[in-house]
Amino acid sequence: MKRIIGLFVTLCLAALLCGCSKPAEKQTDDSEPGIANGSKVDLDAIMDSVKKIIENDFKPQLGIVLGSGLNALADEVEVVQMIAYEEIPGFPQSTVTGHNGRYILGNLEGVPVIMMDGRIHFYEGYTMEEVVTPVRVMAKLGVKAIITSNAVGSLRAEYPVGSLVCIEDHIASFVPDVLIGPHDSSLGERFVGMDNIYDSALRKTAHKAADKLGIHLLDGIYLQVTGPSYESKAESAMYASLGADIVGMSTACEAIALKQMNMKLLSISCITDYCPNVNNSSSTTHEEVLKNAEKVSQEFVALIKEIVKSVGENLPH
Numbered sequence: 001m002k003r004i005i006g007l008f009v010t011l012c013l014a015a016l017l018c019g020c021s022k023p024a025e026k027q028t029d030d031s032e033p034g035i036a037n038g039s040k041v042d043l044d045a046i047m048d049s050v051k052k053i054i055e056n057d058f059k060p061q062l063g064i065v066l067g068s069g070l071n072a073l074a075d076e077v078e079v080v081q082m083i084a085y086e087e088i089p090g091f092p093q094s095t096v097t098g099h100n101g102r103y104i105l106g107n108l109e110g111v112p113v114i115m116m117d118g119r120i121h122f123y124e125g126y127t128m129e130e131v132v133t134p135v136r137v138m139a140k141l142g143v144k145a146i147i148t149s150n151a152v153g154s155l156r157a158e159y160p161v162g163s164l165v166c167i168e169d170h171i172a173s174f175v176p177d178v179l180i181g182p183h184d185s186s187l188g189e190r191f192v193g194m195d196n197i198y199d200s201a202l203r204k205t206a207h208k209a210a211d212k213l214g215i216h217l218l219d220g221i222y223l224q225v226t227g228p229s230y231e232s233k234a235e236s237a238m239y240a241s242l243g244a245d246i247v248g249m250s251t252a253c254e255a256i257a258l259k260q261m262n263m264k265l266l267s268i269s270c271i272t273d274y275c276p277n278v279n280n281s282s283s284t285t286h287e288e289v290l291k292n293a294e295k296v297s298q299e300f301v302a303l304i305k306e307i308v309k310s311v312g313e314n315l316p317h
Contacts (some may be wrong), residue, residue, distance in 0.1 A: 041129050042090055043184070047140055049088050055081050058105050060114035061315050062308060063138035065254070067119070067150035068099065068289055070270060072297040073304055074117050077106040085118065085134075092130045094118035097286065103134075109305050111312035114138050119250055123227040128178040131250075132257035136187070144315055145202060145264040147304065148254060151293045152222065152246040152269040155236055157278050159245050159271055162296050164217050164303060166206050167198050167267040171223040171244055172252040179260060188260035197255050202266035202311070209306035215299055220245035222269060224252035230284055236277035247275060268303065270296050 058080050066073060083103040085091045094101035099118035106113065116138070120131045138146060154161065183190045203219075210217035223239050225231065227249035231239065239247055246269055258265050272292035274281035 040127050041133050043133065043136060043140075046088060046090055046133065046137060049090075050083070050137055050141070053083055053087060054105065058112065060105060060112045060138070060141055060143050062108075062111055062113045062311065063116070063135070063141075063143040063146035064108075064113055064304070064308075065116040065119065065135065065146065065148040067148070067250070067270065068096070068272075068286075068293060070149050070151070070293055070297060070300055071100065071117060072294075073108075073301050074100075074104055074115060076301060076305060077104055077108050077113065077115060079104060079106040081105045092120045092126050092133055094120060095124050096121060097290070109309040109312060111308050111315070113308070114141060114143065121227065121249055122175060122253070123249060128176050128253055129181065132178050132254050135254045135258055136261070139258060139261045139263045143263075145199070145266065145311060146258060147202075147307065148251055148265065148267045149300070149304070150248050150251050150267070150269050151272045151289050152248040153231065153236075153273050153275045153284065154246055154271045154278060155223075155240040155275050156245055157274075159218060159220060161271050161273060161292060163271045164210075164215065164296065164300060165220040165222075165246055165269040165271060166203050166217050167222045167246075167251070167269060168203065168219045169221050170197065170252040170255060171221065171239075171242060172256060174223070174225050175253060178253045178257050187257075188262065192256070192260045194256070194259065197259050197265065198267055199264040202264060202307075205310050206266055206268065206303070206307050209310055210303055213299075213302055213306055215303055217268075217303070218245075220269070222251060222267070223247045225249060231275050233276035236275035239275075240277060246271060266307070268300070270300055 085093050085101045101118035104115040104117050116134050120126055122131050221244050223244035255265055270293050272289040273284035
């Protein structure tokens with residue numbers, strides 16, 4: 001137990017040091033956003049570029065984020081336009097296999113959507129501010145809700161590989177808080193409550209959709225780590241003891257950024273591997289994650305399409 005507590009303290013300190021290694025200059029909460037205040041992301045300039053690139057005044061109503069190996073949903077979209085991240089000045093680039101690095105604009109189940117086909121991760125060397133830039137762009141384009149997805153490891157035997165999980169809450173204490181640093185008041189409050197991060201009404205919609213399709217959708221607590229190394233047996237046991245059911249390297253930081261912007265969020269996880277604490281499982285590989293995500297992709301696609309259809313019926317026209 002002492003070793004577990006010691007490891008917990010060490011990891012918390014490491015996370016804080018990663019996020020706070022350089023003190024910020026004194027700043028008031030009414031400061032103007034942007035590069036001048038130490039930000040590495042000029043979100044206003046990025047938004048100007050994106051709006052100029054979008055054709056035919058397309059206005060997405062829903063945002064969707066595709067996780068590792070879950071790209072099959074992109075094939076279901078009636079594409080209006082694709083925007084490669086590299087087309088957007090100052091925009092971070094995806095560098096991970098399974099993440100194509102583009103926005104897809106089009107219609108899914110009759111609903112105008114903008115889809116992130118490629119995530120940005122902290123372990124790629126980006127700041128947390130850069131990591132959440134793509135979802136902030138979607139929110140600023142006026143979407144009414146965002147659905148994120150991810151591939152995760154299971155911390156419990158009752159969460160088997162191949163299952164889909166509706167995230168009900170998260171633990172983000174092992175990564176730097178995305179709200180650390182200069183405060184951009186245009187994004188929301190500096191101090192943000194974390195109640196109902198994953199919108200309860202959207203979670204009910206997800207379960208109704210799953211029941212309709214005969215899909216067993218679990219509920220679970222997600223824990224985010226920095227990656228890219230996978231969890232050791234001791235770390236996995238500790239995460240489970242803290243109440244987490246599944247673990248991954250994204251999502252929670254995006255959820256915090258979107259909560260600040262008062263965005264309704266639903267997150268669906270695909271369990272692709274067992275962590276070492278479960279049944280003495282062996283270490284996983286990225287190839288295994290992608291392979292197992294592909295196996296469940298048909299079920300995942302059907303579920304997201306049904307959710308989008310249901311949410312779309314309640315959107316203002």
